[in-house]
Amino acid sequence: MNNHVSCRNFDVVVVGAGSAGIAAAISAAAAGARTALVESGPLLGGELLTGMTIDGAINARGEQVSGGVLDRLMERCRDLGGFVRKLNDWRLIRYVAYDPEIMKIAVAQLVYEQGVTVFLQTYAEEVVESEGRVNGVVVRNKSGRTLLAAPVFIDCSGDGDICAAAGVKMTVPENGELPQPVSMMFRMAGVATGPLLEFVRANPDLLALGESDAIRGGRTDAEIAEEIYRQGQPCVFLRGDRPLLASAIERGELYPTALIMIQPTSEERREVCINSTRVSLRDPLQTAALGEALRELMNQVRQCAAFLKKSVPGFEEASLSGLAPRIGIRETRRVVGEETLTSADVRAGRKRDDGVAKGCHHIDIHQDGTGQIRIPVADGGSYDIPYGCLVPQGIRNLLVAGRCFSAEREAHASARVMGGCLAMGQAAGVAAALTIRQNVDPDVRKVDVAQLRQRLQDAGAILQGTH
Numbered sequence: 001m002n003n004h005v006s007c008r009n010f011d012v013v014v015v016g017a018g019s020a021g022i023a024a025a026i027s028a029a030a031a032g033a034r035t036a037l038v039e040s041g042p043l044l045g046g047e048l049l050t051g052m053t054i055d056g057a058i059n060a061r062g063e064q065v066s067g068g069v070l071d072r073l074m075e076r077c078r079d080l081g082g083f084v085r086k087l088n089d090w091r092l093i094r095y096v097a098y099d100p101e102i103m104k105i106a107v108a109q110l111v112y113e114q115g116v117t118v119f120l121q122t123y124a125e126e127v128v129e130s131e132g133r134v135n136g137v138v139v140r141n142k143s144g145r146t147l148l149a150a151p152v153f154i155d156c157s158g159d160g161d162i163c164a165a166a167g168v169k170m171t172v173p174e175n176g177e178l179p180q181p182v183s184m185m186f187r188m189a190g191v192a193t194g195p196l197l198e199f200v201r202a203n204p205d206l207l208a209l210g211e212s213d214a215i216r217g218g219r220t221d222a223e224i225a226e227e228i229y230r231q232g233q234p235c236v237f238l239r240g241d242r243p244l245l246a247s248a249i250e251r252g253e254l255y256p257t258a259l260i261m262i263q264p265t266s267e268e269r270r271e272v273c274i275n276s277t278r279v280s281l282r283d284p285l286q287t288a289a290l291g292e293a294l295r296e297l298m299n300q301v302r303q304c305a306a307f308l309k310k311s312v313p314g315f316e317e318a319s320l321s322g323l324a325p326r327i328g329i330r331e332t333r334r335v336v337g338e339e340t341l342t343s344a345d346v347r348a349g350r351k352r353d354d355g356v357a358k359g360c361h362h363i364d365i366h367q368d369g370t371g372q373i374r375i376p377v378a379d380g381g382s383y384d385i386p387y388g389c390l391v392p393q394g395i396r397n398l399l400v401a402g403r404c405f406s407a408e409r410e411a412h413a414s415a416r417v418m419g420g421c422l423a424m425g426q427a428a429g430v431a432a433a434l435t436i437r438q439n440v441d442p443d444v445r446k447v448d449v450a451q452l453r454q455r456l457q458d459a460g461a462i463l464q465g466t467h
């Protein structure tokens with residue numbers, strides 16, 4: 001292995017190319033910064049490519065709360081002929097469903113068009129830090145080791161790798177609680193929506209429905225099932241504690257799970273994405289345990305697909321059409337920032353003058369086996385994520401965005417979804433571009449938040465005017 005370290009200079013280095021990282025890189029580059037995007041995987045997009053819907057972008061009242069990069073992505077997916085729909089889940093939220101295969105192209109196009117320098121299959125493994133400043137990030141790929149130097153860095157690694165390596169204080173689930181389980185998302189094509197929705201209409205008792213007052217709007221379960229039927233898309237949440245799934249779990253035909261969530265990804269392929277499999281790990285950062293979990297997750301995928309084909313109308317002719325490119329990890333380390341988003345902020349839908357992104361997803365904590373905590377935001381509204389949540393304590397030139405941002409556990413369980421991650425990434429990218437204009441010792445804490453908010457709104461971010 002070549003240990004020689006070469007050096008490249010940029011204005012902004014972003015580590016991790018998931019929702020947060022691509023939004024950060026696109027936004028920093030759009031604001032004129034020479035931007036590098038480092039991704040350990042083979043594609044750009046992270047969890048955006050798995051087939052799940054974008055949650056946290058439209059609140060339960062139907063107001064869009066994440067804009068800018070999200071709008072550009074949706075527009076590009078549409079231009080490419082991809083499936084994109086804003087839908088009501090008739091349970092707790094509204095979301096954006098899209099085709100993940102088209103999303104792979106859309107993400108890459110936007111990133112390259114913006115002039116971002118991409119390092120694929122490149123792992124950020126070391127931080128060169130002194131006196132509260134990151135001087136560089138050492139990355140490794142097949143060409144060897146390279147020091148990426150810049151005045152500002154953004155950690156969008158999901159796990160907070162750069163912050164942890166720079167010595168930033170991190171938190172993990174407290175009081176012996178297990179982190180949320182890991183899952184393998186998968187897709188099935190050839191699903192007949194008509195019979196599936198007839199089944200929904202005839203069996204509201206088997207479904208998760210109207211868990212937020214803003215979505216229920218005084219309707220009975222039967223009336224909600226009718227609305228799902230009228231919406232005409234396969235948006236179905238089968239409950240683990242109702243007879244259909246519970247008896248299959250009892251018989252050992254299905255692993256214990258809270259829900260089988262079915263969401264559309266393509267009308268052309270008559271395809272849906274399934275979110276249901278789960279394995280609880282004490283620490284998903286332990287690679288050996290993650291490797292073991294893959295075996296069980298693959299068994300669960302096969303069990304779930306077989307169960308749907310056998311027991312759920314509309315799936316008779318369906319077949320497995322895609323698996324997520326990797327195990328999905330919901331929860332690991334969180335950064336301790338200048339500010340911390342609290343559970344109370346989320347529950348109350350708190351607004352702030354220093355908000356640079358919004359979230360609106362319910363507090364959504366998947367648990368071991370059949371458990372899941374779901375607590376909606378008050379009145380179906382949204383809350384603000386203040387700039388300080390993107391500013392790790394103790395380092396002057398490092399920002400964080402996405403799953404590892406600074407939040408209490410319950411608040412994290414809401415803001416971790418992709419609408420919020422895109423918005424946080426956009427805010428971090430624009431903040432980084434503003435920071436590099438400071439001539440002496442650039443310091444992310446000196447960013448003028450009012451100016452940042454203005455720049456973000458100019459770029460399409462939604463920071464006010466919503467419940």
Ligand SMILES: Cc1cc2nc3c(=O)[nH]c(=O)nc-3n(C[C@H](O)[C@H](O)[C@H](O)COP(=O)(O)OP(=O)(O)OC[C@H]3O[C@@H](n4cnc5c(N)ncnc54)[C@H](O)[C@@H]3O)c2cc1C
Pocket residue numbers: 015016017018019020021038039040041045046047048052053054055056122123124125156157158159161182183184185275327328329330401402403404416417418419421
């Ligand atoms: C199973 C599952 C289901 C979910 N369902 C939904 C849903 O339906 N809707 C929704 O909106 N959200 C959902 N979420 C949550 C959401 O997908 C994630 O929280 C969100 O996508 C995180 O975005 P991110 O950019 O922070 O991280 P990621 O998308 O994970 O991106 C981080 C990127 O950084 C890269 N990386 C990590 N470390 C390094 C390193 N050291 N060097 C270089 N690159 C690195 C990774 O390869 C990855 O591509 C789900 C999550 C899971 C796991």
